Amino acid sequence: MPTNTRLETPRLILRRYELSEAQRMCDLLADGTVAALVPGWPENMTPEQMQAMIKEDHEQDEKGVASHLGIELKKTGELIGVAKLVHVVPEHKHGGFGYWIGTEYRSKGYMTEAVKAAVKHWFETFDFVRMIAHHMQGNDASGKVLLNAGFKEEGTFRKHVAHRGKYVDAIFYGILREELKY
Amino acid sequence: MIQPIIAERLILRIFTHDDAQRVHELLTDGQIGQYLGMLPDPYLLEDAESWISMQKPHQENGIGFTFAITDKQNSQIIGTVSLAPLNPQHRHAELGYWLGTDYWCQGYATEATQAILAYGFTNLDLLRIYAHHLPQNQASRNILNKLGMQQEGVLRKHINHRGKQSDLIVCSILQHDWQENNYSSIKPITTDS
Numbered sequence: 001m002p003t004n005t006r007l008e009t010p011r012l013i014l015r016r017y018e019l020s021e022a023q024r025m026c027d028l029l030a031d032g033t034v035a036a037l038v039p040g041w042p043e044n045m046t047p048e049q050m051q052a053m054i055k056e057d058h059e060q061d062e063k064g065v066a067s068h069l070g071i072e073l074k075k076t077g078e079l080i081g082v083a084k085l086v087h088v089v090p091e092h093k094h095g096g097f098g099y100w101i102g103t104e105y106r107s108k109g110y111m112t113e114a115v116k117a118a119v120k121h122w123f124e125t126f127d128f129v130r131m132i133a134h135h136m137q138g139n140d141a142s143g144k145v146l147l148n149a150g151f152k153e154e155g156t157f158r159k160h161v162a163h164r165g166k167y168v169d170a171i172f173y174g175i176l177r178e179e180l181k182y
Numbered sequence: 183m184i185q186p187i188i189a190e191r192l193i194l195r196i197f198t199h200d201d202a203q204r205v206h207e208l209l210t211d212g213q214i215g216q217y218l219g220m221l222p223d224p225y226l227l228e229d230a231e232s233w234i235s236m237q238k239p240h241q242e243n244g245i246g247f248t249f250a251i252t253d254k255q256n257s258q259i260i261g262t263v264s265l266a267p268l269n270p271q272h273r274h275a276e277l278g279y280w281l282g283t284d285y286w287c288q289g290y291a292t293e294a295t296q297a298i299l300a301y302g303f304t305n306l307d308l309l310r311i312y313a314h315h316l317p318q319n320q321a322s323r324n325i326l327n328k329l330g331m332q333q334e335g336v337l338r339k340h341i342n343h344r345g346k347q348s349d350l351i352v353c354s355i356l357q358h359d360w361q362e363n364n365y366s367s368i369k370p371i372t373t374d375s
């Protein structure tokens with residue numbers, strides 16, 4: 001899979017993120033709000049750990065088993081978040097993804113804009129019939145992004161994820177290729 | 183070593199390499215492939231062999247338990263029942279099962295799945311056990327209903343089944359509900375220590 005993807009939307013550019021952006025990512029994640037909403041997300045990563053993660057992301061992208069896209073704000077040229085296809089299942093023609101954005105950039109429609117562009121791109125690049133995503137019960141902003149991007153809610157898996165000592169429901173969403181209206 | 187689970191008419195035991203031939207025989211007979219979403223098509227003896235050889239590491243790592251369903255009378259394998267994949271961190275597992283076509287409609291699947299549910303909720307202390315089925319598989323759905331499973335959703339066109347994209351229905355039961363509803367009165371007798 002080519003890792004030189006570059007997608008442009010009115011306000012954003014989606015592109016590969018670099019090792020040199022490890023510190024920036026740490027800063028964006030420093031307030032812990034992503035770790036609070038995404039089960040298994042490591043807390044308080046050091047720039048070195050972040051670099052290791054970025055390297056791994058690149059390796060997966062090169063193998064064609066994932067696609068990690070940094071979200072850059074055109075206005076400032078800064079990285080503000082990530083959209084990542086991490087669950088590619090070629091035999092069943094579907095793929096699952098996740099996303100996050102720095103706290104100060106939320107509720108401005110950026111993730112909706114990014115997810116639409118990324119989903120469209122992934123449908124085109126991988127031979128998907130369907131794409132999926134899920135979030136923990138209570139993460140309404142995340143559900144909103146998916147609905148904004150044309151996804152339909154397909155089910156609630158009860159107590160599906162362990163998170164900070166609790167077992168939490170997971171809400172699953174899907175979109176079919178023919179439902180892509182953008 | 184995982185001890186056998188002893189039910190009323192059945193014994194559930196782990197597979198050995200020698201069982202591959204029998205698994206292949208059961209899975210290539212009749213209409214069974216229509217109902218199993220994830221089966222390689224055609225299904226080869228090597229598929230059965232590699233499936234069995236994967237089970238041991240999964241069991242050792244606690245990420246999946248697969249049992250042969252055997253007839254107590256003659257020790258003959260009649261099908262499979264599994265809790266795999268199993269996620270120890272999230273304490274959930276997928277229930278899977280199939281029976282050779284000759285053994286359908288005799289309550290064996292209900293008996294075997296009830297026994298493994300008890301094993302999953304008591305011995306393994308899982309919090310959630312879920313199952314998937316194809317929409318046309320009413321027999322499977324009846325079993326899940328009998329187990330007290332609830333439908334949680336329909337994953338649209340989620341799998342490629344024999345060249346066509348098919349919906350997949352997801353059902354589950356929680357440990358708490360299983361205990362409350364006396365499904366737990368059906369206890370497997372295991373020789374686990």
Ligand SMILES: CC(C)(COP(=O)(O)OP(=O)(O)OC[C@H]1O[C@@H](n2cnc3c(N)ncnc32)[C@H](O)[C@@H]1OP(=O)(O)O)[C@@H](O)C(=O)NCCC(=O)NCCS
Pocket residue numbers: 033034037038098099100101102105106107108109110111112113134135136139140141142144145148
């Ligand atoms: C989820 C997340 C990516 C959303 O990004 P965003 O750029 O704010 O998304 P958008 O602005 O495109 O859309 C968010 C929508 O949710 C709404 N929203 C925001 N906070 C909300 C809340 N607490 N409750 C309900 N709705 C909320 C916004 O008003 C907006 O709705 P609108 O489109 O009708 O205006 C961001 O909040 C985030 O990074 N959270 C932490 C990580 C995370 O949860 N990732 C997803 C894991 S599944």
